[in-house]
Amino acid sequence: MPAASTPKWNRLEPDERRTQILAAAVRLFGDKPYAEVSMADVAAAAGVARGLIHHYIGSKRDLYLECVRFLVTVPPIEDVHLPTGSVEERARGSVHWLVGVIEAHGTAWVSVASGSGVDQQVAQILDEADDLAAERVLDATAFETHRGDRRIATSAVRAFGGMVKAAGREWLVRGTLTRDQVETLLTDVLVTVLSTARSLDNAPER
Structure with a gap:
């Protein structure tokens, strides 16, 4: 039985990856209240590992503030x-x-x-x-x-x-x-x- 393959993330430049994460988070925060959006949700929507969100942006609160700044x-x-x-x-x-x-x-x-x-x-x-x-x-x-x-x-x-x-x-x-x-x-x-x-x-x- 073949071993399960691990997800392969597309290699992007840091700014592109950050933009990708923000775009996914903006969609989620626009559709749901803050409390109902998890970092796992954002990672799945952005197609990245959860650790990358912490690396590029920080906490959920940091991510939300960046989304607000981006939107307005x-x-x-x-x-x-x-x-x-x-x-x-x-x-x-x-x-x-x-x-x-x-x-x-x-x-x-x-x-x-x-x-x-x-x-x-x-x-x-x-x-x-x-x-x-x-x-x-x-x-x-x-x-x-x-x-x-x-x-x-x-x-x-x-x-x-x-x-x-x-x-x-x-x-x-x-x-x-x-x-x-x-x-x-x-x-x-x-x-x-x-x-x-x-x-x-x-x-x-x-």
């Missing part, structure tokens, strides 16, 4: 082609890009980005991601102020981010909006937010 961090604008031109054209391109990021992550993004019931570590990751997303939206729309200070605009776009999350939920979870409707809605709101932020920045300080 908007990629650099240098990685995509965005339109130039008017504020409206730039806003439309920026929203199209943001909605594409959301669609790629699906309901897992909605679940994590909502921030409901999160602890301090997760809240910090969400805050950092909101700040980064606001800066990247301002960069994508080429927003500048005569004072060279974008604090008001950053705060305004962070507030806009709350609507992005709500619209994502209406689209992906509740099914009350289509993707096209979400893009139209968010584009119009972003144009207004940028215009108002510029007016606030230009107003004399009191």
